[in-house]
Amino acid sequence: MILEVATLDVIPGKAHEFETAFAKASEIIASMPGFISLQLQHCIESQSRYLLLVKWQKLEDHTRGFRESPEYQEWRKLLHHFYDPFPTVEHYDLVLEK
Amino acid sequence: MILEVATLDVIPGKAHEFETAFAKASEIIASMPGFISLQLQHCIESQSRYLLLVKWQKLEDHTRGFRESPEYQEWRKLLHHFYDPFPTVEHYDLVLEK
Numbered sequence: 001m002i003l004e005v006a007t008l009d010v011i012p013g014k015a016h017e018f019e020t021a022f023a024k025a026s027e028i029i030a031s032m033p034g035f036i037s038l039q040l041q042h043c044i045e046s047q048s049r050y051l052l053l054v055k056w057q058k059l060e061d062h063t064r065g066f067r068e069s070p071e072y073q074e075w076r077k078l079l080h081h082f083y084d085p086f087p088t089v090e091h092y093d094l095v096l097e098k
Numbered sequence: 099m100i101l102e103v104a105t106l107d108v109i110p111g112k113a114h115e116f117e118t119a120f121a122k123a124s125e126i127i128a129s130m131p132g133f134i135s136l137q138l139q140h141c142i143e144s145q146s147r148y149l150l151l152v153k154w155q156k157l158e159d160h161t162r163g164f165r166e167s168p169e170y171q172e173w174r175k176l177l178h179h180f181y182d183p184f185p186t187v188e189h190y191d192l193v194l195e196k
């Protein structure tokens with residue numbers, strides 16, 4: 001299992017619209033092979049900032065399976081125009097849990 | 099419930115030592131009032147990068163309860179010398195889970 005992590009800085013004033021679009025987009029990603037779960041978190045200190053955490057069975061489920069799918073084009077259309085700057089995405093392995 | 103999030107950039111070459119120290123330090127934070135759970139995640143793309151995710155019952159359990167405690171001084175002693183640069187910590191509220 002791997003964790004996809006992206007800090008999403010949304011254009012100020014667009015937060016509500018982004019959350020509505022994200023709710024729709026989350027249906028798309030949740031239907032993909034290898035998807036386990038996701039959380040969208042909202043930053044307390046920076047009102048325009050969100051954190052996306054997605055658990056995938058393996059790295060390629062995200063980097064190839066999802067990103068190279070027709071569904072990803074829908075995801076992009078729904079969400080990418082909200083971001084400034086465009087987010088960096090990283091992947092993580094669990095070291096320790098408590 | 100809130101999520102504490104910190105990207106931890108560890109001095110190159112110190113990753114193994116950091117993970118050992120973190121295992122010890124995690125006992126300290128896990129004993130604090132309001133602590134729910136934590137994950138230490140290791141970045142696949144950047145070998146010196148970790149992500150710390152800590153769930154607290156409320157913001158003040160971290161910002162006051164833990165940070166103003168004697169236990170925090172132990173935590174600092176164990177971990178802070180591994181970081182370069184020193185990490186920024188943010189807190190998040192859950193918007194959507196799937």
